[in-house]
Structures are given as C-alpha cells and as structure tokens.
Amino acid sequence: MAKRTAVKDAPKDGINPKQPCPCGSGKRYKACHGAPGGATDVIVSRPFEGxxxxxxxxxxxxxxxxxxxxxxxxxxxxxxxxxxxxxxxxxxxxxxxxxxxxxxxxxxxxxxxxxxxxxxxxxxxxxxxxxxxxxxxxxxxxxxxxxxxxxxxxxxxxxxxxxxxxxxxxxxxxxxxxxxxxxxxxxAILPTERLDAPGVKAAYWVDAGDKAHLRWVRPEPEEKLLDAMARLAARGELDLGEGSRYAGSFRAHGLLVPVWDLDREMHAREWAEPAEALGKRLLEALASDEQLSDAERRAREGLRGRQITLR
Known part of the structure; x- marks a missing residue:
C-alpha cells in the first residue's frame, strides 16, 4: 500500500479550529474532523503523494x-x-x-x-x-x-x-x-486555461474578473521551494515580466501553490513563454546549496508571510 502522511487530532497538532479541515472537505476543522462526534479517521495531508x-x-x-x-x-x-x-x-x-x-x-x-x-x-x-x-x-x-x-x-x-x-x-x-x-x-465558472510550455506543468491562468492570476502547483518540498523563491525575489526575478507581480501562495494537499497577479488584457497563451523562463530560473535556484544571504533571508520571511485565500 502507498505511504500515508497523517495529521492527527487538534489542538495539540496546532490545527486552527477556524481553518479549513486538512481532509479537503471545504468545512472548517471545528465543523469536520474537529467536531465532537465528527469523523475520526486519520487525515492524510498529502493524499496524492507518489x-x-x-x-x-x-x-x-x-x-x-x-x-x-x-x-x-x-x-x-x-x-x-x-x-x-x-x-x-x-x-x-x-x-x-x-x-x-x-x-x-x-x-x-x-x-x-x-x-x-x-x-x-x-x-x-x-x-x-x-x-x-x-x-x-x-x-x-x-x-x-x-x-x-x-x-x-x-x-x-x-x-x-x-x-x-x-x-x-x-x-x-x-x-x-x-x-x-x-x-x-x-x-460559477471562472475562465481558466492550462499553460502549455516546456517544463511548465500544473500551471493555470485564471480570469477572476478584475484581474487574472497564474496558479502554479509546485512539487518541491515547501521549505526548499521557499528558499529558491527567496533567491529570485532578492534579485527581482520572481515574476513573469511586465504586467505581473508575485501575489502570495497557499497550501493545498501538502504542496505549495504560488500565485501571480497578471494583466488580464493579455491572453493566457502570452504567459506561456514567461512561465517557462520563470520555471528555468526556479530550477536553477533550487539546485543551489549555498546559504541564503541576508537579503535572501529577508525575502524569504516576506514570502512566508504572504499567504492568500482563494475566492
């Protein structure tokens, strides 16, 4: 059987009762696995691992x-x-x-x-x-x-x-x-397109009405990904060029999903090449084993504090 990654009962695990339940039900923890008499099975926080x-x-x-x-x-x-x-x-x-x-x-x-x-x-x-x-x-x-x-x-x-x-x-x-x-x-549908470019996977352009976004599910461990993103942020390279800015990230089923705000006047396909270039920069930064500089550590703390909520 496949390996399971579990999140045990709150509050000793630090799960905020008001936050979405890690089981993915869409309910708050206190109304789902954290409710008296609620579901009692072990929560697998990374269900698709492997x-x-x-x-x-x-x-x-x-x-x-x-x-x-x-x-x-x-x-x-x-x-x-x-x-x-x-x-x-x-x-x-x-x-x-x-x-x-x-x-x-x-x-x-x-x-x-x-x-x-x-x-x-x-x-x-x-x-x-x-x-x-x-x-x-x-x-x-x-x-x-x-x-x-x-x-x-x-x-x-x-x-x-x-x-x-x-x-x-x-x-x-x-x-x-x-x-x-x-x-x-x-x-209820928001116009959505999957970016098609070499090395770009699970990256989706979404038109949210007032602006567009790129939501990119990344496979790397969160801490390693944050280090790589911090290296780019310190150099002003954590974007997709003109008309874009890094907005923040959210966690989903054990992985981190960075999000960028995009100029919605540009078509989704126009972001494929910039996403490919950003992906290459990320891979290069991920390959570095050097310690973060002071500027990169400050950038990392800034990235860690920019958690967003999907609407």
Missing part, C-alpha cells in the same frame, strides 16, 4: 472549474476523472455508458485518495445511469488507494471546458435537477 500526476490532481481538486481526464487505470474499465459532476456526485455512468468519478466532492473522510479509489472501483462495475452520490464509510478492511489502482508513473493532461455541457451525452438535453445543477455550475 503519483506523477499529483500536481495536476491538486489543481483539478482545488481551482480548475471544468475539466476531464482519462485516468491511467492499471486494470479494468477505463474511467474518466472530472472536476465536478452533477449534484457534486462521487461517480456516475453517463447515458452513453461512459463512467465518471468526481474530484470536487463533499467528504468527511480523511483520505481523498482512498475515497477516489472507492469511487473508481464502483465506476468500473456500475451500469448505465447509475449514480454514486457519496462514498460510503469504511467497512473495516484496508481499502485500496488511488496509488494502488493507477500507473503511478503516468502523467495526465486534463482537457478543459468552458462549461459543463459534457455532463450530458452528445445530443441530449438536460432536465430536472441536472438542468438546474448545470445552469448553476456554468454561471
């Missing part, structure tokens, strides 16, 4: 609105992973017999990887029209995790959509609750 697709999965889980990708399943029926399904279902078999599992779901489980594995196993056996609203509780055994069911070395390239019409088979009109859910989901 998968080459880890960074992309985090992006799809946290901020990409509408996207699908074929999962690199080792054996059995091919299943498509979707950012979100109608009614936030954990899984469904579309009317044309295409099986889907949803990534953006409400859960009180402490291990998103385990829940996804259960949904994947369900989708491989379910019939056309079947829906899995939520993943059920543990049955007491040692269940599979996503790392056990997928080719761990396989990378993924999600296909992004401007709406959620792919919920329906081609030529089919939505009705009832599905139509309402589709309308609401389409209204």
């Amino acid at each position: 998968l080459a697709a880890e960074c992309e999965l985090i992006a799809l889980r946290e901020f990409v609105p509408s996207a699908v990708v074929k999962l690199p399943v080792k054996d059995g029926r091919e299943v498509t992973l979707a950012t979100v399904l109608p009614m936030a279902a954990a899984g469904l078999i579309r009317g044309d017999d295409v099986p889907f599992v949803g990534l953006q779901v409400q859960t009180r489980s402490g291990d998103i990887s385990r829940d996804l594995a259960r949904a994947l196993q369900w989708a491989q056996k379910a019939k056309t029209g079947d829906v899995l609203p939520v993943v059920g509780p543990d049955n007491g055994d040692d269940p599979a995790r996503l790392q056990d069911l997928l080719d761990v070395d396989a990378e993924i390239t999600p296909v992004l959509h401007a709406d959620f019409i792919w919920w329906m088979p081609e030529g089919t009109e939505p009705t009832g609750d599905v139509a309402l859910s589709l309308e609401r989901a389409n209204a």
